[in-house]
Structure formats: structure tokens, C-alpha cells
Amino acid sequence: MSALAVALLHHPVLGRSGEELTTTITNLDLHDIARCVRAYGLQAFYVVHPYASQRMLAERIQRHWVSGAGGKRIPDRGRALEVLRVVPDLETACTDLSDGEPASVAQWTTAASAQGREVTTFAAARAVLEGTQQPVLLCFGTGWGLAPQALAKADLQLEPIVAKRDTGYNHLSVRAACAITLDRLLG
Amino acid sequence: MSALAVALLHHPVLGRSGEELTTTITNLDLHDIARCVRAYGLQAFYVVHPYASQRMLAERIQRHWVSGAGGKRIPDRGRALEVLRVVPDLETACTDLSDGEPASVAQWTTAASAQGREVTTFAAARAVLEGTQQPVLLCFGTGWGLAPQALAKADLQLEPIVAKRDTGYNHLSVRAACAITLDRLLG
Numbered sequence: 413m414s415a416l417a418v419a420l421l422h423h424p425v426l427g428r429s430g431e432e433l434t435t436t437i438t439n440l441d442l443h444d445i446a447r448c449v450r451a452y453g454l455q456a457f458y459v460v461h462p463y464a465s466q467r468m469l470a471e472r473i474q475r476h477w478v479s480g481a482g483g484k485r486i487p488d489r490g491r492a493l494e495v496l497r498v499v500p501d502l503e504t505a506c507t508d509l510s511d512g513e514p515a516s517v518a519q520w521t522t523a524a525s526a527q528g529r530e531v532t533t534f535a536a537a538r539a540v541l542e543g544t545q546q547p548v549l550l551c552f553g554t555g556w557g558l559a560p561q562a563l564a565k566a567d568l569q570l571e572p573i574v575a576k577r578d579t580g581y582n583h584l585s586v587r588a589a590c591a592i593t594l595d596r597l598l599g
Numbered sequence: 600m601s602a603l604a605v606a607l608l609h610h611p612v613l614g615r616s617g618e619e620l621t622t623t624i625t626n627l628d629l630h631d632i633a634r635c636v637r638a639y640g641l642q643a644f645y646v647v648h649p650y651a652s653q654r655m656l657a658e659r660i661q662r663h664w665v666s667g668a669g670g671k672r673i674p675d676r677g678r679a680l681e682v683l684r685v686v687p688d689l690e691t692a693c694t695d696l697s698d699g700e701p702a703s704v705a706q707w708t709t710a711a712s713a714q715g716r717e718v719t720t721f722a723a724a725r726a727v728l729e730g731t732q733q734p735v736l737l738c739f740g741t742g743w744g745l746a747p748q749a750l751a752k753a754d755l756q757l758e759p760i761v762a763k764r765d766t767g768y769n770h771l772s773v774r775a776a777c778a779i780t781l782d783r784l785l786g
Contacts, residue, residue: 428673440627444772453766486615488770575785579640583675584778585631591775592782598762599779 415547416598417456418449418590419505422466424559432561435554437466442473444587445552446492452594457495458505458549470498502551510547517547521566522593523557524573524582531571534596540568541597550593552586602734603785604643605636605777606692609653611746619748622741624653629660631774632739633679639781644682645692645736657685689738697734704734708753709780710744711760711769718758721783727755728784737780739773 420441423434442459449457459470474496476482483490499505506514520537523529532540541548551558551566563569573592574582584592607628610621629646636644646657661683663669670677686692693701707724710716719727728735738745738753750756760779761769771779 440772440774444775447771448775450768451766451771452762453764488768491768492770573782573786575639575781577640577785579638581637581675581678583679584634584638585627585774587627587772587774588631588635588778591771591778592786594762595760595779595782596786598764599760599783 414541414544415509416454416541417458417505417509417547417549418445418454418594419458419460419502419549419551420445420586420590421502421551421553421558421562422461424562425553426556426559428556430556432559433555434462437461437470438554439473441554441587442470442493442496443489445590446496448591448594449495450492452598454495454594456497456509458508459496459498460500460502460505461498462500464500467498467500470496474498502549506547506549509549517549518544518567519549519551519565520568520570521551521558521563522570522589523553523563524584524589526569526572527563529563529569531569533571537568537570538597552590552593554586601728601731602642602696603728604641604645604692604696604734604736605632605781606645606647606689606736606738607632607773607777608689608738608740608745608749609648611749612740613743613746615743617743619746620742621649624648624657625741626660628741628774629657629680629683630676632777633683635778635781636682637679639785641682641781643684643696645695646683646685647687647689647692648685649687654685654687657683661685689736693734693736696736704736705731705754706736706738706752707755707757708738708745708750709757709776710740710750711771711776713756713759714750716750716756718756720758724755724757725784739777741773
């Protein structure tokens with residue numbers, strides 16, 4: 413089993429008209445995804461944001477829960493938020509996950525539609541994870557999802573999450589998409 | 600396939616010391632769970648709250664997205680929030696789901712630990728859903744989960760969600776737990 417981590421990107425992601433933009437930190441993204449990352453035993457949860465002020469906000473939220481009043485009140489939440497690592501870009505996340513060899517990390521992306529790209533089924537991805545020693549970084553986009561330039565760099569793109577029966581609606585929150593992805597890979 | 604819906608209970612649920620209490624509405628619970636309910640094709644998402652003021656709040660949020668400014672800005676969010684039905688108690692939800700025959704509804708509960716109760720695996724529950732015509736209401740608790748009196752009334756309790764490998768941590772948010780449950784039953 414490889415070293416596996418989640419990266420939540422706030423740039424480059426899409427806005428609702430398909431434009432490329434940078435989103436702000438959402439408090440409950442940090443909580444929900446950290447709790448999933450902890451529950452499924454991943455190595456880390458990288459919160460990736462290019463703005464120093466937004467990274468400071470994420471770190472302040474983390475401190476509140478890990479060493480501040482929040483963690484005293486709800487220790488289980490502190491244990492979850494310990495997995496959070498706030499970084500300016502994916503390169504820094506890959507360097508951290510691989511102990512200094514960022515090129516060794518496989519970047520896997522997620523998206524709500526295949527958009528003509530070759531995708532890998534969850535069953536196949538699960539088998540890859542079980543057989544590899546290569547560190548894997550699972551990348552999720554906020555806003556309307558990862559921008560094409562982020563998807564283009566991927567070593568593997570996971571198939572979109574869909575229900576067994578076609579409902580014509582696949583607009584899950586990134587929190588729900590991450591929970592389901594981790595469960596399909598590690599549940 | 601039966602009529603299937605989600606109920607999110609704010610009472611009776613547990614607080615962090617195991618006491619029974621009533622929680623307040625969380626905005627992102629409504630969004631995330633409505634989006635999952637819509638994506639997996641369930642019939643409705645019942646937001647169950649005993650306080651009229653809290654029900655008014657949930658209905659106001661719904662109006663903003665279904666017929667107000669929110670829906671004009673993000674139509675996909677409006678389509679999701681349409682599935683929301685705000686009710687004072689489970690009985691009202693069951694009456695609505697069954698077109699007036701609440702006793703015909705099977706109440707299924709979810710919990711982060713089995714607590715000595717007999718639980719049904721997701722695989723078995725999935726098979727039940729595919730073979731039955733009985734309406735099924737999937738009940739989730741906010742706070743620290745459904746109180747024992749809510750679990751005691753269940754026709755079926757689903758097994759706790761756990762990772763394949765034991766990580767010793769199972770404190771998922773109700774949003775993540777609902778997403779994973781729907782995916783395991785209908786994904």
C-alpha cells in the first residue's frame with residue numbers, strides 16, 4: 413500500500429461560467445475532509461491555496477482545533493484536524509508527501525464528468541493502490557472543479573461518481589465527492 | 600425498487616457527553632444532503648425539526664435556492680433543494696412518503712457504532728431495497744448521532760461505516776456519512 417493523501421485545490425479551479433478562478437477557504441471543507449482522511453487512514457490532507465492570507469486563515473482554524481479551545485472541547489475534532497497541512501501549491505504538497513522527491517508522486521484527479529479524457533474505474537484504481545509503493549496524491553477541486561490545466565497534469569483521472577441508475581444530476585459537493593471517493597478506494 | 604427518502608433528525612439526538620438534546624439547523628447539511636439525494640435519485644429529503652422557528656429557517660433557505668435569487672444564480676442548486684421537505688417529526692415524514700399510510704414505512708437507522716444492536720450489512724440492505732415495494736426512510740442524526748429512543752424504533756439498523764483497514768477513528772460528519780451511505784446503497 414502506497415502513501416496516500418488528499419489535496420484540496422482552490423486554484424486553478426473553475427467558476428460557474430467555466431472561467432478559471434481562485435476560491436476562498438470553506439471552513440466545513442477542512443472539517444469534513446479531515447475527518448474522512450483520518451477515518452480512512454490517509455497520510456495527510458493538503459489544503460492548497462496560493463494566497464498567504466487564506467493559508468493563515470486555514471492554519472488559524474487548525475490551531476483552534478488541534479491546540480486551542482476547540483480541541484479541548486471536542487478532542488476527536490482535534491485528532492482529525494492534525495492531518496491538515498496548509499501549502500501554497502501542489503509541488504510543495506508532493507515534496508512533503510514524498511520526503512523530498514516530488515517527481516515520484518502520482519497525481520490522481522477527480523472530476524464530475526470525464527470531458528473526453530481517459531478515466532480509470534474505482535475498482536482498477538483500488539487495485540493500483542494496493543499494489544504500488546508510489547506515493548499518490550488525490551486531487552479535488554473546489555468551486556466548479558479542477559481547471560483543465562490541473563486535469564492535464566494528472567497521472568490518472570478517476571471516473572466520475574455516478575449512481576447506478578441515471579438520475580441526470582451529478583453536482584455533489586466536494587465534501588461529499590471526497591467522502592465517496594475515499595470509501596470507494598479504501599472502504 | 601421502493602420509494603426511498605432521507606430524514607435528517609435534529610431531535611432526539613445525542614450531545615458530546617451522551618446527553619439527549621435538540622440541535623440547530625446547519626445550512627450546509629441542507630445543501631450537501633439535498634445534492635446527494637438528487638444525485639442518487641431518492642424521492643425526498645426530510646429535514647425534521649420540532650421547533651417552528653428552525654423549520655422556518657430551513658424553509659427560508661430552501662426558498663432562496665428554489666424560487667429566489669440563489670436559484671437564478673445557480674440553477675443546479677435550486678434543482679437539488681427542491682427535494683427538501685421540512686417537517687416537525689418522523690410521523691409526518693412517513694405520512695408524506697407513503698401517501699397517508701405512515702405505518703407502511705420501514706425506518707432504517709444509521710449510527711457510527713453498533714452499540715450491541717443487530718445491524719444489517721450494506722450489501723444485504725441493498726438487496727432488500729432492490730426487492731421491496733415498501734417505502735424506506737433512511738434516518739440520520741445530527742449532533743453525536745441518533746438517541747437510543749430513535750434507534751430503538753428502527754425496523755433495520757445499517758452497519759457502521761468503517762474503512763477496510765482499522766484506523767480507530769470513525770467520527771465522520773453527517774454529511775459525509777449520508778453521502779457514503781447513499782453511494783453504498785445506490786452507487
